[in-house]
Amino acid sequence: MIRITKIFTFETAHVLYNYDGKCKNMHGHSYKLFVTVKGKPINDIENPKNGMVVDFGDIKSIVKSEIVDVWDHAVLVNALSPHKELGDDLEQKGHKVIYCSFQPTCENMLYAIAAKIKSRLPEGISLAYLKLHETENSYGEWFAEDNQ
Ligand SMILES: Nc1nc2c(c(=O)[nH]1)N=C([C@H](O)[C@H](O)COP(=O)(O)OP(=O)(O)OP(=O)(O)O)CN2
Numbered sequence: 001m002i003r004i005t006k007i008f009t010f011e012t013a014h015v016l017y018n019y020d021g022k023c024k025n026m027h028g029h030s031y032k033l034f035v036t037v038k039g040k041p042i043n044d045i046e047n048p049k050n051g052m053v054v055d056f057g058d059i060k061s062i063v064k065s066e067i068v069d070v071w072d073h074a075v076l077v078n079a080l081s082p083h084k085e086l087g088d089d090l091e092q093k094g095h096k097v098i099y100c101s102f103q104p105t106c107e108n109m110l111y112a113i114a115a116k117i118k119s120r121l122p123e124g125i126s127l128a129y130l131k132l133h134e135t136e137n138s139y140g141e142w143f144a145e146d147n148q
């Protein structure tokens with residue numbers, strides 16, 4: 001088995017309802033996401049993907065369409081909190097709002113990212129690991145073995 005990783009960046013705002021620190025205020029991060037999948041490299045001279053677990057380009061398409069293009073330059077709000085109204089107001093004024101059914105912390109974003117990617121991976125390829133940096137010095141990790 002081999003693990004391969006692709007790295008993505010996106011600029012996203014969030015606001016943490018009821019949080020007892022500065023991140024209760026709407027603010028943004030340059031998120032950096034590491035996506036690691038695993039599988040056996042194809043061993044078939046006739047296959048254009050010979051030697052690859054999966055084409056890096058296919059990982060890029062999945063992660064871009066499921067996460068990066070959706071969350072980039074958007075604000076994530078917890079729709080299960082009074083911030084839903086804040087989101088509605090922003091959306092009415094033309095802003096890009098993503099309503100989450102969770103507090104948009106690094107941890108919960110990782111769960112959401114994992115679910116979205118897993119639903120799109122081809123047979124024989126599995127999600128092994130995710131790392132999401134909120135800042136240069138703060139990040140969360142998702143390991144497949146912790147989440148079976
Ligand atoms: N366990 C978590 N703690 C915090 C989260 C989170 O998602 N999970 N999020 C925040 C804030 O949104 C934001 O990320 C600030 O984090 P923090 O590391 O405290 O920010 P700094 O500006 O101090 O970051 P430096 O990189 O150290 O400058 C808060 N906590």
Ligand SMILES: [Zn+2]
Nearest residue numbers: 014023029134
């Ligand atoms: Zn933050």
